[in-house]
Amino acid sequence: MSSTNVDASKPPGNKYKVADIALIKYDRLLQKDPEEVARLFSACADWGFFYLDLRGEGTKGYIQKVDDLFAASRAYFAQPLEEKLKDTSQDIDIYNICGFKPMGPQGLDSGNMHQKSNGSENLRVPASLVYQPDAPSKLAFPVGMTSHETEFKGFIKESGAMARLILENLSDYLHLEGAQRFEAFHDASEPSTSSAVVQHYPTTNLPPNTSIGHFTHTDTGSITVLFNTEWGLQVHSPVTSEWEYVPPRDGCAIINVGDTLKFLSGLRLRSSLHRVVPFVDGWSSESPSRYACIFFLRAADTAKFTDADGVEWTAAQWLRRKFGSYRQPHEEQKKTTISTGKKGFAGLWDPESKHPADIVV
Ligand SMILES: O=C(O)CCC(=O)C(=O)O
Numbered sequence: 014m015s016s017t018n019v020d021a022s023k024p025p026g027n028k029y030k031v032a033d034i035a036l037i038k039y040d041r042l043l044q045k046d047p048e049e050v051a052r053l054f055s056a057c058a059d060w061g062f063f064y065l066d067l068r069g070e071g072t073k074g075y076i077q078k079v080d081d082l083f084a085a086s087r088a089y090f091a092q093p094l095e096e097k098l099k100d101t102s103q104d105i106d107i108y109n110i111c112g113f114k115p116m117g118p119q120g121l122d123s124g125n126m127h128q129k130s131n132g133s134e135n136l137r138v139p140a141s142l143v144y145q146p147d148a149p150s151k152l153a154f155p156v157g158m159t160s161h162e163t164e165f166k167g168f169i170k171e172s173g174a175m176a177r178l179i180l181e182n183l184s185d186y187l188h189l190e191g192a193q194r195f196e197a198f199h200d201a202s203e204p205s206t207s208s209a210v211v212q213h214y215p216t217t218n219l220p221p222n223t224s225i226g227h228f229t230h231t232d233t234g235s236i237t238v239l240f241n242t243e244w245g246l247q248v249h250s251p252v253t254s255e256w257e258y259v260p261p262r263d264g265c266a267i268i269n270v271g272d273t274l275k276f277l278s279g280l281r282l283r284s285s286l287h288r289v290v291p292f293v294d295g296w297s298s299e300s301p302s303r304y305a306c307i308f309f310l311r312a313a314d315t316a317k318f319t320d321a322d323g324v325e326w327t328a329a330q331w332l333r334r335k336f337g338s339y340r341q342p343h344e345e346q347k348k349t350t351i352s353t354g355k356k357g358f359a360g361l362w363d364p365e366s367k368h369p370a371d372i373v374v
């Protein structure tokens with residue numbers, strides 16, 4: 014099953030809380046339709062999450078690329094761990110900007126449950142391999158993905174263009190000019206940690222002390238373009254303060270706003286807290302795994318912004334701080350707002366307590 018033939022209008026049993034996020038039409042954003050741009054702004058301000066409807070003629074090729082990438086990911090992650098570890102770049106200065114990251118204690122990140130490690134493995138390809146192909150760099154395209162380099166790079170290019178179109182429309186809506194426009198902080202020719210990631214969430218054979226899913230976090234960067242194959246993504250609702258599902262939807266990307274854009278917008282846009290939980294009841298029976306293909310648009314490394322406490326950061330500093338926090342035990346993470354945006358709140362998943370999102374309504 015791919016992301017693009019899942020229909021969220023038919024949730025398993027119709028009994029789970031689904032986040033009431035907007036559906037924004039990509040074609041109308043391309044045309045800068047004022048009503049759609051206003052809806053886009055509200056979606057980013059209210060939830061920081063929305064579906065981007067890509068079911069037009071012009072995006073057929075892109076959707077095909079996403080499906081190809083899912084197929085490539087399945088093959089990639091099915092390799093033995095030793096093979097995948099050959100793509101791990103241990104020597105890279107900024108955490109996790111390129112290559113394979115294992116799950117469990119070896120991957121270093123804390124998980125979505127108390128005292129557990131993170132349950133997803135991923136492969137990250139920096140956008141700089143597309144935008145600055147000739148720049149001297151220690152980064153190289155992962156060997157285990159070589160036969161899918163064209164699709165991967167195409168995904169980076171087209172997702173990057175979509176994310177920038179969203180920034181452009183938001184800048185227009187806010188009447189931002191020149192260097193203040195959001196796109197100005199995201200010049201593709203500047204070094205950044207923008208990257209594409211394929212992610213695998215197995216439900217069996219996890220390393221010891223590892224929980225299925227993804228830890229609770231807000232995204233570091235500006236715009237995330239996400240496709241996934243199964244239910245499991247939950248957003249912490251700004252309306253109800255409960256966890257609500259954001260299921261995959263046929264022909265649509267899930268878009269969310271990250272911390273950098275929230276800060277660049279003077280807190281007008283929301284960087285919503287989210288996580289992935291093992292909603293295995295709703296996962297397709299033919300696959301015991303969940304997959305995600307993601308593009309993270311992040312500001313240029315040197316772009317500056319001020320956080321909610323009035324402290325100035327560059328985008329590169331913010332990423333290091335954030336990725337460092339994800340590696341801390343939950344008790345430590347709770348002492349600051351870095352990981353989740355909320356002090357004292359780790360948002361851990363507790364399978365013993367009936368979670369609001371899992372209560373029949
Ligand atoms: O797998 C998903 O649906 C979401 C993953 C995610 O939030 C992330 O990698 O930042």
Ligand SMILES: [Fe+2]
Pocket residue numbers: 230231232287
């Ligand atoms: Fe995320």
